[in-house]
Amino acid sequence: MSKGSDEIVYGLKRDYLEKISSKGTRIDGRSAIEYRPIVITPNYVIRAEGSADVKLGKTRVLVGVKMEPGEPFPDTPNQGVLTTNAELIPMASPTFEAGPPNEDSIELARVVDRSIRESKMIDLEKLVITPGEKVWIVYVDIHVLDYDGNLIDASQFGAVAALLNTTVPGSRYGMEDFPLPINHVPVITTFAKIGKQLFVDPSLEEEEVSSARLSIATDENGNIVAMQKGLSGSFTQEEVYSAIDKSIEIGKDIRKRLFGR
Amino acid sequence: MDLNKKIVLPGEEIDINGFKQGNGLYFEDGKYYSYQLGLIQVYNNFVNIIPLSGKYFPSKNDKVIAKVIEIAPSFWVLDINSPYPAFLHVNDTPWKPSSGELAKILNVGDTVYAKVNEITESRQIWLSIKEPGLRKIEGGHIVTVQPSRVSRIIGKGGSMVNMIKESTGVKIQLGQNGVVWLDGEPEKVLEVIRILKFIEEESTASGLTDAVKSRLEKSR
Numbered sequence: 001m002s003k004g005s006d007e008i009v010y011g012l013k014r015d016y017l018e019k020i021s022s023k024g025t026r027i028d029g030r031s032a033i034e035y036r037p038i039v040i041t042p043n044y045v046i047r048a049e050g051s052a053d054v055k056l057g058k059t060r061v062l063v064g065v066k067m068e069p070g071e072p073f074p075d076t077p078n079q080g081v082l083t084t085n086a087e088l089i090p091m092a093s094p095t096f097e098a099g100p101p102n103e104d105s106i107e108l109a110r111v112v113d114r115s116i117r118e119s120k121m122i123d124l125e126k127l128v129i130t131p132g133e134k135v136w137i138v139y140v141d142i143h144v145l146d147y148d149g150n151l152i153d154a155s156q157f158g159a160v161a162a163l164l165n166t167t168v169p170g171s172r173y174g175m176e177d178f179p180l181p182i183n184h185v186p187v188i189t190t191f192a193k194i195g196k197q198l199f200v201d202p203s204l205e206e207e208e209v210s211s212a213r214l215s216i217a218t219d220e221n222g223n224i225v226a227m228q229k230g231l232s233g234s235f236t237q238e239e240v241y242s243a244i245d246k247s248i249e250i251g252k253d254i255r256k257r258l259f260g261r
Numbered sequence: 262m263d264l265n266k267k268i269v270l271p272g273e274e275i276d277i278n279g280f281k282q283g284n285g286l287y288f289e290d291g292k293y294y295s296y297q298l299g300l301i302q303v304y305n306n307f308v309n310i311i312p313l314s315g316k317y318f319p320s321k322n323d324k325v326i327a328k329v330i331e332i333a334p335s336f337w338v339l340d341i342n343s344p345y346p347a348f349l350h351v352n353d354t355p356w357k358p359s360s361g362e363l364a365k366i367l368n369v370g371d372t373v374y375a376k377v378n379e380i381t382e383s384r385q386i387w388l389s390i391k392e393p394g395l396r397k398i399e400g401g402h403i404v405t406v407q408p409s410r411v412s413r414i415i416g417k418g419g420s421m422v423n424m425i426k427e428s429t430g431v432k433i434q435l436g437q438n439g440v441v442w443l444d445g446e447p448e449k450v451l452e453v454i455r456i457l458k459f460i461e462e463e464s465t466a467s468g469l470t471d472a473v474k475s476r477l478e479k480s481r
Contacts, residue, residue: 005330005340011370016402020447027402029451 006094014209021195027205033246035201040157040258042165050166050180054158057203058148063158065166066139067180069129069173080127080135084113086142086155093147111188111228112142112156115217119186119225122163126181136168138180149204152215152228156188157258164259185261186225187254188217189247193233198243200250214240216247220255265303266465269295269310277308285310299409300465317343317408317438319386323377326398326436327388329367334360337367339375342405342438345384353378353389372398372442374434401432401444404454406461408439413464414457421460421470428477429453452480 017027024032036057044053050065072081086109088096101109116122127136140162142155166180192202192210202210211233217226224244229235235243255261269275275286275293280303286293299312319325319341327347331338336350349367351358356366367373374396378389390396406414415422415435426433431445431453441457443450456473463469 005328005346008328008330008340008370010328010372010403011368012372012399012401013403014370015400023447025447027451027454029448 004095009208013205017206017209018195021197021199024197026199028203030201032197033200033250035153035250035254036203038157038254038258040161042161048162049169050162050164052158052161052165054154054161056150056154056157056201058146059150059154060144060146061151061154061158062143062145063155063162064141064143065162065180066141067136067166067168068139069134070137072128072132072135076124077132078128079124080122081137082113082117082122082124082140083137084109084116084140084142084159086112086144088144088147088151092144096144096147107228107230108151108155109142111152111215111226112140112159114228115156115186115188115226116140116159116163119184119217119219119223121160121182121184121186123181123183127168129175138163138166147204149207150190150201152190153188153201156186156217157254160185160187160259184219184221184225185255185259186217186219187251188215188226189250189254190215191243191246193235193239198239198246200246214243216244218248218251220252220261222248265301267301268313269299269301271295271297275301275308280306280308283307283309285312312409314407315409317341319343319347319377319380319438321377321380323437324395325375325377325388325438326403326434326440326442327373327375327438328440329369329371329373332363332367332369335363337363339373339388341386341388341436342408342440343386345386347375347377347386347388349373349375349388349390353387353391355391367397372403374398374436374442398434398442401442402450404441404443404457406439406441406457408437410461410464411435411437411439413469414441414460416470421473424470424474425453425456425477 039055041053045051045064048064049067052063054061086105088105090096090098140159168178168180170176191198191214192206193212194210213230215228219225273295277293285296295310297312299310302309302311325341327339327341329337330340336348339347341347358366373390375388375390379387429449431443431449434442443453
């Protein structure tokens, strides 16, 4: 069997979602730009340097931050190092399989990484202990606990929330503790295209039938800091522009609501 | 002691009190034990255990909603939300396709309303759609509920499901396997989905029919 029975979508469910999408209606009654309820619990793992538990509808993600001194990359001797990793464990969904990271988990980690790195969220230059020799390495680990769609947004919110309450554990290595230096707060917004409509925060059912996906990360100044297009479908130029405008607007609201910035 | 509606754990001893052994129990060394986490229900002198959640376990003559997941030379493989796949042979359908043309009739992802025709000793499940009412389903929407809650959604003699149908005007077809087909106005379908979730969560409460009735009236 090439595809598991859980991966095959009911054909009529696809037709139904496409049919109601033409009127801008969604199966759960949300508006096109409405997120599911988001609950973030910062410092969920007390012994971690920083952490956050994110519930986005029924999707649940746990993000942990680990910091330790290490060698910088030779081309950036005056910068700390950021490493992001994501795990899609079988517990979260019957369609996830154990084993080495697959395409989806690598994409997830890289999109979250890109939004943090390219927005210059973390002031990496302040994470240098001895230039060229010793810097702080920031590990961001994303654990998906329950999968009901839109892992990108849930993981990115979790990573941002975890980094915002991270303390650099200097005292463990004979230095002083200090809060992780933060410059910006990027927020990502993912759109799924069903029929000819774009919907924010797709649920699993919506993701299964969508033809294309677009994630846009913006910072508090309204700059686009990262983008990712997924799946095989296409967007028109107008759709991309309207998605960018909406993502800046939604980003502002989420940044205020979740991170108080 | 009142056995009804008692919650039991897997392996818990059950004194069946002169009743007969029903589903979800096993007999060992002169005593009865529960197979699963569930509620005890005494019905027609049989003690059954209704699981709180879990996959669907087919029994003969159940009517289910199935999804085609694979096509073989003379039969289809379908998913019926159970641990084992089900099969539908062309001879058990009203159609007579020439070989290799099964995909023209039912393709992967298509949905049928079918009957469990036979369960072999090796747990092969054979379906049939050779009976009035059984068909390929087209249009509408699919949602899933806990299979053990389906009888609660139907209600006594279909009272619950008929009440929902009449009040919302949505066409509803329930499969014993917990797959539900809905067809109607999107807002009404959404309302039915909410009511189904409500019944699923509150299925052990008494006076559920009245609670659902007041919800239906409120939303009208």
